Each structure stands twice: as structure tokens, then as C-alpha cells.
Amino acid sequence: MYLAYSLLLAAAFVVALPFYLWKGRGTGKYLPSFRERIGGPPPSLTRGEAPSVWIHAVSVGEVLTARILVAPIKERFPSHRLFLSTTTATGRAVAERSVKGADGLFFAPFDWPSPVRKALDRVRPALLVLVETEIWPNLIHEAHRRGVRVVIVNGRISPRSFGRYRAVRGLLSRVLAEVDLFLMQSEPHADRARRLGAPPARVRALGNLKYDALGDTRTAAELERLIVGGADARPLWVAGSTVAGEEPMVLEAFREVRSRVPGARLLIAPRHPERFAEVAALVEAAGFRAERRSALGSAGWPGDVLVLDTLGELARVYALATVVFVGGSLMSAGGHNILEAAVAGKPVVVGPHMENFQEIADEFQAEGALRVVLSTEELGREVADLIADPPRRAALGGAARAIVDRNRGALARTVDALAELLGHPSSPGGGEGRVRG
Numbered sequence: 001m002y003l004a005y006s007l008l009l010a011a012a013f014v015v016a017l018p019f020y021l022w023k024g025r026g027t028g029k030y031l032p033s034f035r036e037r038i039g040g041p042p043p044s045l046t047r048g049e050a051p052s053v054w055i056h057a058v059s060v061g062e063v064l065t066a067r068i069l070v071a072p073i074k075e076r077f078p079s080h081r082l083f084l085s086t087t088t089a090t091g092r093a094v095a096e097r098s099v100k101g102a103d104g105l106f107f108a109p110f111d112w113p114s115p116v117r118k119a120l121d122r123v124r125p126a127l128l129v130l131v132e133t134e135i136w137p138n139l140i141h142e143a144h145r146r147g148v149r150v151v152i153v154n155g156r157i158s159p160r161s162f163g164r165y166r167a168v169r170g171l172l173s174r175v176l177a178e179v180d181l182f183l184m185q186s187e188p189h190a191d192r193a194r195r196l197g198a199p200p201a202r203v204r205a206l207g208n209l210k211y212d213a214l215g216d217t218r219t220a221a222e223l224e225r226l227i228v229g230g231a232d233a234r235p236l237w238v239a240g241s242t243v244a245g246e247e248p249m250v251l252e253a254f255r256e257v258r259s260r261v262p263g264a265r266l267l268i269a270p271r272h273p274e275r276f277a278e279v280a281a282l283v284e285a286a287g288f289r290a291e292r293r294s295a296l297g298s299a300g301w302p303g304d305v306l307v308l309d310t311l312g313e314l315a316r317v318y319a320l321a322t323v324v325f326v327g328g329s330l331m332s333a334g335g336h337n338i339l340e341a342a343v344a345g346k347p348v349v350v351g352p353h354m355e356n357f358q359e360i361a362d363e364f365q366a367e368g369a370l371r372v373v374l375s376t377e378e379l380g381r382e383v384a385d386l387i388a389d390p391p392r393r394a395a396l397g398g399a400a401r402a403i404v405d406r407n408r409g410a411l412a413r414t415v416d417a418l419a420e421l422l423g424h425p426s427s428p429g430g431g432e433g434r435v436r437g
Contacts, residue, residue: 252376330379
């Protein structure tokens with residue numbers, strides 16, 4: 001089974017390689033990490049005899065969740081080293097800036113036996129922590145064979161992903177049987193894990209770490225000066241984490257907003273850094289002057305449309321917004337995290353496609369803390385209406401912040417569960433010593 005999976009993965013890699021080489025031709029985005037993904041973390045990074053905890057977080061969202069685990073794990077297990085791996089270059093960049101206290105960062109290996117074994121040989125983990133739904137069969141299998149405890153934290157399986165996973169349930173159930181503990185965001189996610197073959201006694205619903213991962217919403221004075229400057233009386237619409245196809249819709253909606261609120265300004269934050277230049281060109285093509293955050297001079301932003309082409313600033317920019325739209329939701333991309341805007345107490349608008357965060361979206365909508373629109377026209381009207389109605393904005397933002405405050409607490413429960421695993425060594429190849437829960 002694992003051989004067939006590895007061969008299929010290799011075939012997919014061969015097919016996709018020309019595309020990624022072409023995509024990264026100008027930036028060299030993928031080549032620098034290739035050696036690490038094949039040959040394992042640098043020996044200098046993992047030198048030492050102490051046991052370790054390996055946390056794997058694919059990209060930016062998972063890194064922002066994983067970073068809050070670092071300090072409490074290090075405090076609970078001071079004799080263990082802690083390493084964090086990422087899959088994407090953007091995730092690595094965010095980790096370098098925001099993860100404090102880790103003993104090393106590296107790119108995760110390709111999920112083939114040889115790279116996985118090299119990484120395990122270098123890191124020598126006692127515990128492998130996979131953030132959200134990172135089901136890598138060879139990594140899990142090889143870790144399990146060595147007696148490494150394997151846990152999925154902040155696990156989620158959306159209804160859409162559940163349908164895809166069911167198609168490979170035969171393979172998946174064997175992989176899930178080698179995971180020691182599934183710490184899921186909620187009972188619906190836990191139920192889907194059980195239905196896919198996760199041993200029921202190892203599945204727990206502990207809450208969503210994203211609520212605990214929300215940081216300080218205060219905006220740095222320099223960032224506020226650059227973006228707001230002397231335009232503090234002008235409403236600011238922030239469209240965050242937009243995906244391909246959404247920016248033209250946002251810009252069309254912005255025309256509607258400007259027709260009713262002439263002084264309104266728009267900040268667009270594309271989800272993927274490689275699209276920064278493309279989005280700036282789309283702004284110009286729509287008839288607006290595009291300015292880029294990275295090019296702002298000391299005078300700040302005097303214009304109408306700004307492209308946020310830096311990493312790690314979106315959450316603090318939300319705190320400056322009058323209204324927030326969270327992207328990936330007008331297009332069928334599954335939506336993106338609304339909590340960074342919610343913790344800032346801002347009124348949040350999304351499109352109909354929030355499948356990746358459906359339970360959060362449903363809770364917020366049920367409590368009057370989220371507005372859902374179905375079209376470009378509705379988006380323009382809703383944003384303009386909210387700008388014109390401060391009491392309604394305050395009510396939406398206040399309800400959103402209240403939901404965030406009452407949902408914190410998953411971090412302590414998660415660290416306690418990890419402590420159980422590290423306190424009870426696994427039996428390689430067998431089920432003895434597993435945590436019952």
C-alpha cells in the first residue's frame with residue numbers, strides 16, 4: 001500500500017515539476033528548499049543528543065497556530081529540543097519572523113521513504129505534532145515504526161474534504177491507525193475523523209487553537225502613520241486574503257462604495273505573495289492608481305487603493321479598518337480565517353464559500369457577528385451600508401469580539417494532552433501504551 005502511494009506521489013511530482021520550475025523561474029522560489037526536502041534538515045541544525053518535539057505546519061495559517069505551542073511545550077519539557085517544519089516558502093518566512101523559542105526551522109521532507117527517514121534520523125523526535133489535517137502517510141508510518149508518538153492538533157476535516165477522503169478510506173484508515181491522538185477543533189470534526197477510520201478512543205474534541213493564537217491587535221505606530229496618516233477621517237475598507245478572480249469583483253464593488261462614500265479608501269491584501277504585482281496591475285486596469293505598501297515613502301499613503309505586498313502585517317492592518325472583507329469566499333476557494341478581524345472588533349463581510357471555516361462562520365452568522373453576501377453587487381451595497389451606519393458596525397464588531405473571548409482555552413487542553421503522550425512512550429508496531437481518551 002505504501003509503495004503504491006509513493007509511486008503515485010512520484011508520478012505526480014514528475015508531472016508537476018516543469019510547472020513549478022517555470023513558476024519559480026524569476027524568483028528561485030522552489031529551488032533553495034529542494035535539497036532540504038530531499039536530504040533532510042542541515043546537520044548543523046539538529047546537532048545534539050537531546051530528544052525533540054517536531055511540529056509540522058504547512059503554510060502561514062498553520063504556522064500562526066503552531067507558534068503558540070512552542071513556549072508552553074518548551075516550558076513543560078525543558079529537556080526537549082523543539083523543531084518546526086513548513087511546506088511553503090511563505091510559511092517559512094512567517095515562521096522566521098514570528099516563531100520565538102524554537103531550536104530550529106526547516107522545510108518538511110517530500111513524503112517519500114528516503115527523505116522522511118533522513119529527516120527523522122536528523123531530528124530524532126519523541127513526538128511528531130501535525131497541525132490541522134496534515135496526513136502524510138509515509139511520514140506517519142515511518143515515525144510510528146520508530147516508536148515516535150504522533151498527534152494531530154487543531155484537527156479539522158471540512159465536509160468537502162471528508163467527501164474526498166472517503167474515496168481513499170482504505171488507505172486512510174491504515175494511516176490513521178498509526179496516529180496516537182487526534183485533537184480536533186470540534187465534535188463534528190471529531191466525528192468525521194472517526195468515520196474515516198480514526199480509532200474512536202484516540203479522538204478528542206478540544207476546541208480551536210486559532211482563538212488562542214490571536215495576538216495583540218494593536219497596530220504599530222509607524223504602520224498606522226503610513227496607512228492612515230492624515231486620512232483618519234476617511235473610511236478604510238480592507239479586503240484581506242483575496243484569491244485569483246476576486247480582486248476584479250472587489251474593485252467593481254469599490255466603485256459602488258465610492259459612488260455613495262466618495263472619500264472611502266481600499267486596501268487589498270492578496271493571499272499569495274506571487275500575485276502582488278498581478279493585483280497591482282489589476283488595480284491600474286480598473287482605472288485606479290495602485291500603490292504598494294513596500295514602496296510607501298515617509299509621507300505614507302495619500303491615495304485610494306493600496307496593495308499590501310508585505311507578509312505578517314494583515315492582522316494589524318485589520319485594526320485600522322472601518323469594514324473588513326475576508327477573501328477566498330466569493331470564489332469557490334473554501335474561505336479564509338475571519339478571526340483576526342473579529343478579535344479587532346471589526347464588522348466582517350464574507351462571500352458564500354466558507355467551507356474551510358464553516359462552523360466558525362455559522363456560529364458568527366447565527367449570533368449576528370458576520371455578514372454573508374452572494375455577489376459583487378451585494379458586496380458593494382453591504383460595505384457602503386456598514387460605512388454609513390456606525391452603530392451597526394459597532395454591534396457586528398462587538399458580537400464578533402465576544403465570540404472570540406469566550407472560545408479561548410484550547411491551548412492549555414492541547415498541551416496537557418501532548419504531555420500525556422510524552423509521558424507514556426509508544427510501543428513500535430503495536431498499540432500498547434496508547435492514550436485512552
